[in-house]
Amino acid sequence: MLTLLRQEIYKQIHGKFYIGWPIVMLLASLTAGYFLTSGKNHVDHQAFAFNVFNDNMDLVLIAMVVFASTIMIGDFANNTVKYLFSRQFSRLQIFISKLVTTFFMYIYLIVMSYIFTFISKMIFDRSGDMGIKYINQNLFSISWLLLLIIPMVMLVSNIVKNNGVAIALGIVFFFASSIVTAFSMVLMKKWDMLKFNPFNFLNVSTQFVDHSAKTVTNLSLTQMEIGTVVYALIFTAIAYVIYNHRNV
């Protein structure tokens, strides 16, 4: 397993993603910092850091959708899967190594988000505190959403054999899911049982920040969190089954 992890990380270190995406995030942080302070006499210090961090988290969200879409099928698209699958490692070990790498990439991008927010704060709004409490709350709310959306994206992208299509499918799925969520909320008013549909749990990030969202989701925050974990496990398991049965 350690060998597989080392290899996955080696691929990322020698790829463009881990450098390219943080550069985009840094530029976004600086641009946001500039526009949040430019020509303003009074700056809300906590809101400044929160907004810059929030912009970074939006980019992290998209980055993770792209990353999760490609990491599972990249080897199939490049045909390198023949080397990967013809060794002593089982497909489950390979699958887990990719999940762990995805988690590592998330941690890496989060760390970058904190650093870039801090840099932007140092350049454009030196005074005042960071409002770290709100930043952390934002982080956890997005993390809950990603916990559910990543397995969903992995599941959907697993059915294709091309990197570009997988990314497109992942992003389309990500945006389409919010439409389906809105639609499911309408239906939930008619059929209460539909509150357990997976798309309702995509509201977990909203409810994490604003507990009054319970009136919309019809579930408590604890129920939402448990449901998110359960669905994440189910989708991950299905994604693995598909991965395990793919032909080489």
Add this chain to the structure above:
Amino acid sequence: MKVLEVQNLNKKFGQKQALFNVTFDVEPGTILGLIGPNGAGKSTIMKSIVGLTSYNSGSIKINGESLTKNNRKSLKNVGSMIESPAPYLSLTGYQNLKLFNDGSTTDGEIQEIMKDTQINSFCNRKAKKYSLGMKQRLGIAISLLNHPKLLILDEPMNGLDPQSTHDLRDLLLKLSKRGISVLISSHLLDELARIADYYVVINHGRVVKESDAKSFLSSGKNNIKFTTNDNEKAYNALLQAGFKAKMSDKTVELKDDGDSMNKALAALNDAGLEIQDVSKDKADLEESLLNLLTEDNQKEETK
């Protein structure tokens, strides 16, 4: 102990049976040529051995250890290149070697592999800029990582220029002398004939013949060629003597069944012909294979 034992391997793709009780084995330090026409099942056999595809029944043992879906430990000793080389294109050749090294190959050994496969000159370029031959050599280099005891190479000579083919041949012979076994398939039969110790012929998913190289070639139907002062007359004389002779532009040919030479010479002398040249054409691997496949296909048709 045998390096590879394949026993009664059966594989179905949907309703279509692709392999029928395929059985053969590979001895340590030998080179086994897996030959047969396109679609015969060679790649499916190789894919089954390296666990790329599952099989319906039968067994595969590598160094005495069974290979199953849940027990793939035995693949630790196997290096392979199946169908075509597929390195990570965004990485350099050297980075690809570092990537696929599971930690057991030292930097010095990687350098040696690079030297053996002659990729030193381009190993610092990204693999996406490689020609097919370069990728092929990199693929072979990757298969040599992690101290394999068995190499499985599917068409490794594809895309190689004559010099590289020659070098690969030498490398495989060198490896087999070091005790590494090689299971190799290739359509370049002349090249295979120079290195293989054994052949397994596959046709329609079945093992048609398993034999050492010498007996395989001697089992081929050899021809005797006569050149006379009147080939047409010679042809008729041989037909009258009961031979199934063939006439070409400059020679008359017949199949050598052992004592054909003396009998044919007698028939030609009796006909008063002046024999200018007699030569024996030993069947090469290609001819032996074609004869075998023709016979097998005829058997299949009559079933």
